[in-house]
Amino acid sequence: MKIFIVVPAFNEAKRIGGVLSGLEKTKLPVVVIDDGSSDRTFEIVKKYKVTVLRHKINLGKGAAMKTGAEAAFSMGADAVIFMDSDGQHKIEDLPQFVKALKTGKYEIVFGSRNLGLGMPLERYIGNKLASVLVNLLFGIYVSDLISGYRALTRKAVEKINWESTGYGVETEMVVKCARLGLKHCEVPVATVYYDKFKGVSIIDAIGILFDVFRWRITK
Protein backbone atom coordinates (compact mmCIF):
# COMPACT_ATOMS: atom_id res chain seq x y z
CA MET A 1 0.00 0.00 0.00
CA LYS A 2 1.44 3.36 -1.10
CA ILE A 3 0.82 5.97 1.59
CA PHE A 4 1.40 9.70 1.10
CA ILE A 5 1.48 12.43 3.73
CA VAL A 6 -0.61 15.48 2.83
CA VAL A 7 0.16 18.75 4.62
CA PRO A 8 -2.12 21.76 4.03
CA ALA A 9 -0.29 24.95 4.97
CA PHE A 10 -1.27 28.57 5.41
CA ASN A 11 1.18 31.18 6.68
CA GLU A 12 3.33 28.64 8.50
CA ALA A 13 6.77 29.90 7.47
CA LYS A 14 7.90 29.75 11.11
CA ARG A 15 7.12 26.11 11.76
CA ILE A 16 6.71 24.18 8.53
CA GLY A 17 10.47 23.66 8.16
CA GLY A 18 10.56 21.66 11.38
CA VAL A 19 7.57 19.57 10.30
CA LEU A 20 9.13 18.75 6.92
CA SER A 21 12.52 17.93 8.46
CA GLY A 22 10.77 15.41 10.67
CA LEU A 23 8.76 14.00 7.79
CA GLU A 24 11.89 13.43 5.68
CA LYS A 25 12.99 10.81 8.19
CA THR A 26 9.83 8.78 7.64
CA LYS A 27 10.71 8.16 3.95
CA LEU A 28 7.05 8.56 3.07
CA PRO A 29 6.23 10.78 0.06
CA VAL A 30 4.96 14.19 1.13
CA VAL A 31 2.63 16.61 -0.65
CA VAL A 32 2.40 20.16 0.72
CA ILE A 33 -0.32 22.57 -0.39
CA ASP A 34 0.44 26.18 0.27
CA ASP A 35 -3.05 27.64 0.57
CA GLY A 36 -2.28 31.16 -0.66
CA SER A 37 0.14 32.09 2.11
CA SER A 38 1.32 35.69 2.27
CA ASP A 39 4.53 34.80 4.10
CA ARG A 40 7.50 32.68 2.93
CA THR A 41 5.82 29.30 3.42
CA PHE A 42 6.08 28.36 -0.27
CA GLU A 43 9.77 29.32 -0.58
CA ILE A 44 10.65 27.38 2.57
CA VAL A 45 8.77 24.25 1.46
CA LYS A 46 10.56 24.32 -1.92
CA LYS A 47 13.87 23.68 -0.13
CA TYR A 48 12.70 20.22 0.91
CA LYS A 49 12.31 17.05 -1.14
CA VAL A 50 8.53 17.19 -1.20
CA THR A 51 5.86 17.87 -3.82
CA VAL A 52 4.62 21.39 -3.31
CA LEU A 53 1.49 22.89 -4.83
CA ARG A 54 0.19 26.37 -4.44
CA HIS A 55 -3.30 27.84 -4.33
CA LYS A 56 -3.02 31.33 -5.82
CA ILE A 57 -5.49 32.59 -3.22
CA ASN A 58 -6.48 31.28 0.19
CA LEU A 59 -9.40 28.85 -0.16
CA GLY A 60 -9.41 27.23 3.25
CA LYS A 61 -8.20 24.02 4.85
CA GLY A 62 -10.84 21.76 3.28
CA ALA A 63 -10.00 22.90 -0.25
CA ALA A 64 -6.26 22.53 0.40
CA MET A 65 -6.79 18.99 1.71
CA LYS A 66 -8.82 18.13 -1.39
CA THR A 67 -6.11 19.45 -3.72
CA GLY A 68 -3.44 17.60 -1.76
CA ALA A 69 -5.33 14.31 -1.80
CA GLU A 70 -6.03 14.63 -5.53
CA ALA A 71 -2.35 15.31 -6.21
CA ALA A 72 -1.29 12.33 -4.08
CA PHE A 73 -3.70 9.98 -5.83
CA SER A 74 -2.56 11.19 -9.24
CA MET A 75 0.98 10.21 -8.17
CA GLY A 76 -0.16 6.71 -7.29
CA ALA A 77 -1.15 6.92 -3.62
CA ASP A 78 -3.54 4.30 -2.21
CA ALA A 79 -4.08 6.25 0.99
CA VAL A 80 -3.22 9.63 2.47
CA ILE A 81 -2.43 10.79 5.97
CA PHE A 82 -3.38 14.41 6.65
CA MET A 83 -1.18 16.33 9.03
CA ASP A 84 -1.21 19.96 10.16
CA SER A 85 1.69 22.19 9.14
CA ASP A 86 2.10 24.03 12.45
CA GLY A 87 3.96 21.23 14.16
CA GLN A 88 1.14 20.36 16.57
CA HIS A 89 1.11 16.76 15.36
CA LYS A 90 3.89 14.40 16.31
CA ILE A 91 5.79 12.44 13.67
CA GLU A 92 6.11 9.63 16.25
CA ASP A 93 2.37 8.98 15.96
CA LEU A 94 2.53 8.31 12.19
CA PRO A 95 3.32 4.56 12.46
CA GLN A 96 -0.03 4.03 14.21
CA PHE A 97 -1.89 5.35 11.15
CA VAL A 98 0.27 3.34 8.76
CA LYS A 99 -0.27 0.21 10.82
CA ALA A 100 -4.06 0.69 10.96
CA LEU A 101 -4.27 1.35 7.21
CA LYS A 102 -2.11 -1.65 6.37
CA THR A 103 -4.41 -4.03 8.23
CA GLY A 104 -6.86 -3.33 5.39
CA LYS A 105 -9.71 -3.30 7.91
CA TYR A 106 -10.23 0.46 8.00
CA GLU A 107 -11.03 3.10 5.41
CA ILE A 108 -10.57 5.98 7.83
CA VAL A 109 -8.27 6.30 10.82
CA PHE A 110 -9.01 9.25 13.11
CA GLY A 111 -6.31 10.68 15.32
CA SER A 112 -7.72 11.53 18.74
CA ARG A 113 -6.19 14.04 21.09
CA ASN A 114 -7.13 13.99 24.72
CA LEU A 115 -6.38 15.79 27.93
CA GLY A 116 -3.45 13.62 28.92
CA LEU A 117 -1.87 14.15 25.52
CA GLY A 118 -1.68 17.94 25.59
CA MET A 119 -5.17 19.19 24.68
CA PRO A 120 -6.27 22.36 26.54
CA LEU A 121 -9.28 21.86 28.86
CA GLU A 122 -11.64 24.33 27.07
CA ARG A 123 -11.01 22.67 23.70
CA TYR A 124 -11.42 19.24 25.27
CA ILE A 125 -14.85 20.15 26.69
CA GLY A 126 -16.03 21.79 23.43
CA ASN A 127 -14.80 18.84 21.45
CA LYS A 128 -16.55 16.30 23.68
CA LEU A 129 -19.85 18.21 23.49
CA ALA A 130 -19.55 18.29 19.69
CA SER A 131 -18.80 14.55 19.62
CA VAL A 132 -21.91 13.84 21.68
CA LEU A 133 -24.04 16.05 19.43
CA VAL A 134 -22.79 14.32 16.27
CA ASN A 135 -23.36 10.98 17.96
CA LEU A 136 -26.97 11.90 18.73
CA LEU A 137 -27.64 13.23 15.23
CA PHE A 138 -25.71 10.75 13.10
CA GLY A 139 -25.07 7.72 15.29
CA ILE A 140 -21.27 7.85 15.13
CA TYR A 141 -18.95 8.58 18.03
CA VAL A 142 -15.51 9.94 17.26
CA SER A 143 -13.84 11.24 20.40
CA ASP A 144 -11.94 14.03 18.61
CA LEU A 145 -14.09 15.42 15.82
CA ILE A 146 -11.86 18.24 14.64
CA SER A 147 -8.42 16.69 14.79
CA GLY A 148 -6.65 17.27 11.49
CA TYR A 149 -4.46 14.20 12.01
CA ARG A 150 -6.26 11.44 10.13
CA ALA A 151 -5.77 8.89 7.39
CA LEU A 152 -8.09 7.97 4.53
CA THR A 153 -7.90 5.42 1.78
CA ARG A 154 -8.39 6.52 -1.80
CA LYS A 155 -11.86 4.92 -1.87
CA ALA A 156 -12.88 6.75 1.30
CA VAL A 157 -11.78 10.11 -0.15
CA GLU A 158 -13.70 9.45 -3.36
CA LYS A 159 -16.82 8.38 -1.48
CA ILE A 160 -16.74 11.27 1.00
CA ASN A 161 -15.89 13.94 -1.61
CA TRP A 162 -16.24 16.69 0.99
CA GLU A 163 -17.67 20.07 0.05
CA SER A 164 -16.39 22.08 3.05
CA THR A 165 -13.58 24.38 2.09
CA GLY A 166 -12.80 25.55 5.61
CA TYR A 167 -12.43 24.04 9.07
CA GLY A 168 -15.77 22.20 8.74
CA VAL A 169 -14.03 19.55 6.66
CA GLU A 170 -13.08 17.29 9.57
CA THR A 171 -16.62 17.24 10.95
CA GLU A 172 -18.06 16.65 7.47
CA MET A 173 -15.75 13.64 7.09
CA VAL A 174 -17.10 12.15 10.31
CA VAL A 175 -20.71 12.83 9.30
CA LYS A 176 -20.20 11.28 5.86
CA CYS A 177 -18.30 8.37 7.38
CA ALA A 178 -21.47 7.60 9.35
CA ARG A 179 -23.78 8.16 6.39
CA LEU A 180 -21.72 5.95 4.07
CA GLY A 181 -21.03 3.30 6.70
CA LEU A 182 -17.25 3.49 6.24
CA LYS A 183 -15.07 1.32 8.45
CA HIS A 184 -13.12 3.47 10.85
CA CYS A 185 -11.03 3.42 14.00
CA GLU A 186 -9.28 5.89 16.29
CA VAL A 187 -5.68 6.10 17.39
CA PRO A 188 -4.47 8.29 20.27
CA VAL A 189 -2.22 11.16 19.20
CA ALA A 190 -0.22 13.72 21.13
CA THR A 191 -0.64 17.42 20.42
CA VAL A 192 1.40 20.52 21.09
CA TYR A 193 -0.42 23.88 20.99
CA TYR A 194 1.92 26.65 19.91
CA ASP A 195 -0.50 29.36 18.90
CA LYS A 196 -3.72 30.15 20.74
CA PHE A 197 -5.14 32.27 17.93
CA LYS A 198 -4.72 29.85 15.08
CA GLY A 199 -6.88 26.92 14.12
CA VAL A 200 -10.59 26.62 14.85
CA SER A 201 -11.90 29.82 16.45
CA ILE A 202 -15.24 30.20 18.28
CA ILE A 203 -16.72 31.76 15.13
CA ASP A 204 -15.54 28.75 13.09
CA ALA A 205 -17.05 26.45 15.73
CA ILE A 206 -20.44 28.21 15.49
CA GLY A 207 -20.30 27.88 11.70
CA ILE A 208 -19.52 24.16 12.02
CA LEU A 209 -22.41 23.77 14.46
CA PHE A 210 -24.81 25.27 11.89
CA ASP A 211 -23.35 22.98 9.24
CA VAL A 212 -23.96 19.92 11.45
CA PHE A 213 -27.68 20.77 11.67
CA ARG A 214 -27.78 21.57 7.95
CA TRP A 215 -26.23 18.20 7.11
CA ARG A 216 -28.77 16.49 9.36
CA ILE A 217 -31.62 18.12 7.46
CA THR A 218 -30.29 18.13 3.92
CA LYS A 219 -28.00 15.17 3.28
Place this chain on the structure above:
Amino acid sequence: MIYFAVIHYKKGQLNGVEVLSWIIIWVTAIFIVAFPEILRTYAKTFFVTRVFDLMVLGGFILVISLVSAAYLKSKRNEKKLEELIRKIALKDVNKRNK
Protein backbone atom coordinates in the same frame (compact mmCIF):
# COMPACT_ATOMS: atom_id res chain seq x y z
CA MET B 1 -30.23 55.49 -8.59
CA ILE B 2 -31.33 55.76 -12.23
CA TYR B 3 -28.14 57.76 -12.78
CA PHE B 4 -26.04 54.92 -11.27
CA ALA B 5 -27.85 52.36 -13.45
CA VAL B 6 -27.09 54.42 -16.57
CA ILE B 7 -23.43 54.92 -15.54
CA HIS B 8 -22.99 51.15 -15.10
CA TYR B 9 -24.69 50.61 -18.45
CA LYS B 10 -22.27 53.03 -20.13
CA LYS B 11 -19.33 51.24 -18.49
CA GLY B 12 -20.66 48.00 -19.97
CA GLN B 13 -21.38 46.44 -16.56
CA LEU B 14 -25.13 46.24 -17.19
CA ASN B 15 -26.79 45.23 -20.45
CA GLY B 16 -29.79 46.96 -22.11
CA VAL B 17 -32.40 44.71 -20.46
CA GLU B 18 -30.86 45.16 -17.01
CA VAL B 19 -30.64 48.93 -17.21
CA LEU B 20 -34.23 49.11 -18.52
CA SER B 21 -35.43 46.90 -15.64
CA TRP B 22 -33.72 49.14 -13.08
CA ILE B 23 -35.14 52.29 -14.67
CA ILE B 24 -38.66 50.77 -14.55
CA ILE B 25 -38.15 49.75 -10.89
CA TRP B 26 -36.97 53.21 -9.84
CA VAL B 27 -39.61 55.11 -11.86
CA THR B 28 -42.28 52.87 -10.29
CA ALA B 29 -40.80 53.56 -6.85
CA ILE B 30 -40.91 57.35 -7.50
CA PHE B 31 -44.58 57.10 -8.57
CA ILE B 32 -45.53 55.02 -5.55
CA VAL B 33 -43.82 57.45 -3.16
CA ALA B 34 -45.43 60.46 -4.89
CA PHE B 35 -48.88 58.91 -5.31
CA PRO B 36 -49.32 56.17 -2.70
CA GLU B 37 -53.07 56.11 -3.38
CA ILE B 38 -52.33 54.11 -6.55
CA LEU B 39 -51.80 51.09 -4.31
CA ARG B 40 -55.11 51.43 -2.42
CA THR B 41 -56.91 48.91 -4.70
CA TYR B 42 -54.07 46.39 -4.35
CA ALA B 43 -53.99 46.82 -0.59
CA LYS B 44 -57.66 45.88 -0.42
CA THR B 45 -57.11 42.89 -2.73
CA PHE B 46 -54.43 41.50 -0.40
CA PHE B 47 -56.47 42.31 2.74
CA VAL B 48 -53.88 44.84 3.93
CA THR B 49 -55.46 47.77 5.79
CA ARG B 50 -52.95 50.54 5.08
CA VAL B 51 -51.07 51.38 1.87
CA PHE B 52 -47.90 51.84 3.90
CA ASP B 53 -48.15 48.24 5.19
CA LEU B 54 -48.43 46.99 1.62
CA MET B 55 -45.34 48.97 0.65
CA VAL B 56 -43.39 47.51 3.58
CA LEU B 57 -44.59 44.03 2.63
CA GLY B 58 -43.55 44.56 -0.99
CA GLY B 59 -40.19 45.91 0.16
CA PHE B 60 -39.58 42.81 2.28
CA ILE B 61 -40.44 40.49 -0.59
CA LEU B 62 -38.12 42.41 -2.91
CA VAL B 63 -35.22 42.49 -0.42
CA ILE B 64 -35.56 38.79 0.47
CA SER B 65 -35.61 37.75 -3.18
CA LEU B 66 -32.62 39.97 -4.03
CA VAL B 67 -30.63 38.65 -1.06
CA SER B 68 -31.45 35.03 -1.98
CA ALA B 69 -30.44 35.61 -5.60
CA ALA B 70 -27.20 37.32 -4.53
CA TYR B 71 -26.45 34.48 -2.07
CA LEU B 72 -26.93 31.80 -4.73
CA LYS B 73 -24.84 33.72 -7.21
CA SER B 74 -21.99 34.24 -4.73
CA LYS B 75 -22.10 30.52 -3.82
CA ARG B 76 -21.88 29.60 -7.49
CA ASN B 77 -18.97 32.00 -8.07
CA GLU B 78 -17.20 30.74 -4.95
CA LYS B 79 -17.46 27.17 -6.26
CA LYS B 80 -16.19 28.17 -9.71
CA LEU B 81 -13.28 30.09 -8.17
CA GLU B 82 -12.39 27.12 -5.95
CA GLU B 83 -12.39 24.77 -8.94
CA LEU B 84 -10.23 27.15 -10.97
CA ILE B 85 -7.67 27.69 -8.21
CA ARG B 86 -7.45 23.96 -7.52
CA LYS B 87 -7.10 23.19 -11.23
CA ILE B 88 -4.22 25.67 -11.58
CA ALA B 89 -2.51 24.19 -8.51
CA LEU B 90 -2.85 20.64 -9.84
CA LYS B 91 -1.62 21.51 -13.34
CA ASP B 92 2.07 21.14 -12.37
CA VAL B 93 1.54 17.72 -10.79
CA ASN B 94 -0.31 16.47 -13.85
CA LYS B 95 2.53 17.77 -16.08
CA ARG B 96 5.12 15.98 -13.94
CA ASN B 97 3.17 12.72 -14.09
CA LYS B 98 2.98 12.71 -17.91
